[in-house]
Amino acid sequence: MHPMLNPQRHRLLMLSSLSRASSICFSRTTHGHPRTPQRHLHRTTPTGTIESVAVLGSPYTSCMCGGITGLSAAWYLSKLAPSIPVTLYEKLDRLGGWLNTKRVESEDGTIQFEQGPRTIRPWTASGLVTIDMIRQLDLEKELILISKNTPAAKNRFIYFPDRLNQLPSSLLSVLLSPNLPVMKGVLTGILAEPFRKRRPADLTDESVGSFVSRRFNKALANNLVSAGLHGIYAGDIDQLSAKSLFPRFWTAEEHQGSLMKSALSNKIIETEDDQTTRAELHDDNVGICTRMEGTSVYSFKNGIEALSLALARELRESPNVTIKLGAKLGNIDYVKTQGLPINITEGGSNKPVSYSHVISTLFAPSLNSLLPTTLRSPSLASVQAVTVLVVNLYYRTPNLLPVQGFGYLIPKSVPGSENPEKALGVIFDSDTIPSPGTKVTVMMGGHYWQGRASYPDKHEAVKMARTVLRRHLRIAETPALTNATLQRDCIPQYTVGHDERMENAHEDLLTGFKGRLSVAGNSYLGVGLNDCVRNARDVVKGLLSGGSLTGLEGFKAESPTFAAHSSLGQTVRNTIRQTPRFYGISTRNTPSTQKSRVTAIANKGM
Numbered sequence: 124m125h126p127m128l129n130p131q132r133h134r135l136l137m138l139s140s141l142s143r144a145s146s147i148c149f150s151r152t153t154h155g156h157p158r159t160p161q162r163h164l165h166r167t168t169p170t171g172t173i174e175s176v177a178v179l180g181s182p183y184t185s186c187m188c189g190g191i192t193g194l195s196a197a198w199y200l201s202k203l204a205p206s207i208p209v210t211l212y213e214k215l216d217r218l219g220g221w222l223n224t225k226r227v228e229s230e231d232g233t234i235q236f237e238q239g240p241r242t243i244r245p246w247t248a249s250g251l252v253t254i255d256m257i258r259q260l261d262l263e264k265e266l267i268l269i270s271k272n273t274p275a276a277k278n279r280f281i282y283f284p285d286r287l288n289q290l291p292s293s294l295l296s297v298l299l300s301p302n303l304p305v306m307k308g309v310l311t312g313i314l315a316e317p318f319r320k321r322r323p324a325d326l327t328d329e330s331v332g333s334f335v336s337r338r339f340n341k342a343l344a345n346n347l348v349s350a351g352l353h354g355i356y357a358g359d360i361d362q363l364s365a366k367s368l369f370p371r372f373w374t375a376e377e378h379q380g381s382l383m384k385s386a387l388s389n390k391i392i393e394t395e396d397d398q399t400t401r402a403e404l405h406d407d408n409v410g411i412c413t414r415m416e417g418t419s420v421y422s423f424k425n426g427i428e429a430l431s432l433a434l435a436r437e438l439r440e441s442p443n444v445t446i447k448l449g450a451k452l453g454n455i456d457y458v459k460t461q462g463l464p465i466n467i468t469e470g471g472s473n474k475p476v477s478y479s480h481v482i483s484t485l486f487a488p489s490l491n492s493l494l495p496t497t498l499r500s501p502s503l504a505s506v507q508a509v510t511v512l513v514v515n516l517y518y519r520t521p522n523l524l525p526v527q528g529f530g531y532l533i534p535k536s537v538p539g540s541e542n543p544e545k546a547l548g549v550i551f552d553s554d555t556i557p558s559p560g561t562k563v564t565v566m567m568g569g570h571y572w573q574g575r576a577s578y579p580d581k582h583e584a585v586k587m588a589r590t591v592l593r594r595h596l597r598i599a600e601t602p603a604l605t606n607a608t609l610q611r612d613c614i615p616q617y618t619v620g621h622d623e624r625m626e627n628a629h630e631d632l633l634t635g636f637k638g639r640l641s642v643a644g645n646s647y648l649g650v651g652l653n654d655c656v657r658n659a660r661d662v663v664k665g666l667l668s669g670g671s672l673t674g675l676e677g678f679k680a681e682s683p684t685f686a687a688h689s690s691l692g693q694t695v696r697n698t699i700r701q702t703p704r705f706y707g708i709s710t711r712n713t714p715s716t717q718k719s720r721v722t723a724i725a726n727k728g729m
């Protein structure tokens with residue numbers, strides 16, 4: 124069995140790469156849920172027959188992966204319930220949000236710049252959902268596979284305090300590299316961790332910074348973990364929630380008293396739901412997964428945008444799908460009278476269109492602002508996002524970089540004098556996907572720019588990126604091509620209290636819309652591309668199986684129907700979200716009291 128499909132083998136792979144960056148999907152266990160085919164249940168559901176669905180697509184602020192959730196939700200609907208009319212509303216004139224590949228002609232031929240995400244990780248359960256989608260979209264021949272043996276897969280760096288530090292690739296190499304500036308205090312922190320006191324019982328959440336400092340030490344938090352959080356959330360370690368980002372470790376402290384003990388003793392990598400998802404998708408994906416064996420990340424020959432373009436193409440060909448591009452939504456209301464209960468008004472019109480159900484993939488506060496004041500949710504409004512300035516540079520000289528690898532991150536602890544541009548990290552694009560010259564992407568801003576009223580223009584952005592590269596990598600050459608994009612509010616931040624706020628949002632949506640308005644997308648359960656695709660699939664399948672859903676059910680404090688036992692022998696109330704794991708702080712397998720994603724009722728083949 125292929126390792127990507129085989130949870131046992133997969134577990135071993137995951138364990139062996141404890142300190143490598145990856146993302147693991149933790150999702151609701153399916154205990155107690157009979158897995159019956161649900162394909163036709165939409166016609167008979169007691170809680171609300173699904174007669175028509177509006178999918179609110181492209182984000183009203185720009186989100187890294189927002190557009191893909193709406194496209195995916197519409198696509199899953201069109202596949203699983205081809206008789207239900209679906210209308211996809213997109214604010215922009217193009218589909219796909221920020222899966223946005225820009226092609227620029229040069230003397231070296233066409234150079235592709237990725238303005239948002241650029242590569243996809245295949246080997247989590249959520250990764251398999253994306254692979255399954257790719258197979259169904261007939262995109263396999265377009266794939267570019269990056270082997271696990273390439274420097275881009277193996278080498279990651281942190282710039283600290285004034286030089287590049289190559290990160291250890293295994294627990295053993297952590298022991299062997301105590302002299303790296305960035306590893307200072309790491310070993311002592313790890314050794315002391317099992318002896319630390321548990322948190323007080325009344326502490327319901329805290330920042331990752333506080334959690335890691337308390338369990339390990341401040342050096343590890345500020346030098347290592349803060350860099351990792353820059354590389355996923357462009358976020359602030361002192362604001363992001365430990366409970367939401369590291370549910371497994373949050374629970375491990377409570378139950379085992381130690382994160383390290385838990386990491387070393389807990390053999391189960393994935394939840395039951397992940398394993399069920401793998402099982403559902405197994406048969407159809409043996410071929411593609413076999414071909415992808417040994418892949419670290421992948422993209423497409425014509426750039427990452429190929430995925431959204433293929434989804435859009437199929438949607439255009441689906442007779443049940445209507446796409447409204449450039450749609451300006453006015454408001455969304457719930458009407459209690461006879462007929463379809465959800466009214467959507469487009470800007471400029473006062474004649475609403477009615478639907479039985481709506482799936483919103485909008486940024487949470489954007490959705491909230493479209494609701495009538497009486498039905499608004501302060502918790503949806505509270506979700507914050509950060510803005511990232513993405514600058515792509517192409518140099519005609521090959522191999523300009525002093526090291527080979529995926530790129531480097533800059534932790535919060537680097538003094539302002541070494542990073543006045545507020546760079547978060549630099550991606551070595553041409554080390555991942557070869558190009559004739561050297562291609563890099565500099566990412567700046569993120570949490571450092573929260574509350575900022577104005578941003579650098581394109582010219583200034585390129586100048587700043589070049590200054591970063593000169594200072595950190597000694598690259599003085601003038602780039603042949605540049606491209607700067609300001610990704611406004613592109614990554615939602617799961618700050619302290621996120622879980623509790625989403626539980627409240629669930630109650631608000633349920634009270635106001637009776638499960639006719641469901642939410643999905645990166646505001647809630649994971650910011651990565653795989654998270655968004657899987658979230659869309661889960662919401663669609665949950666809706667088709669139950670007829671009503673907020674999408675935030677998993678955040679409810681008690682979910683007794685989802686009781687299961689972890690390998691630790693503790694009761695697990697639910698499943699968990701896609702959660703990042705990086706640099707020796709693995710959040711793999713988190714059977715915990717954390718909140719779940721939406722129920723995914725199995726439909727074989729999807």
Ligand SMILES: C=Cc1c2[nH]c(c1C)Cc1[nH]c(c(CCC(=O)O)c1C)Cc1[nH]c(c(C)c1CCC(=O)O)Cc1[nH]c(c(C)c1C=C)C2
Pocket residue numbers: 143144145146187240242243244279280351353354355356357511529530531532547548549550566614650651652653703704705
């Ligand atoms: C420098 C900033 C950023 C880099 N990438 C992102 C930012 C803000 C955005 C980003 N990166 C990841 C995700 C989530 C999952 C996904 O869709 O792949 C997002 C939204 C993945 C990621 N990147 C790094 C880590 C540790 C992870 C999580 C797990 C994994 O994929 O391995 C590290 C990393 N990111 C950047 C660099 C330069 C870097 C490491 C050297 C750029």
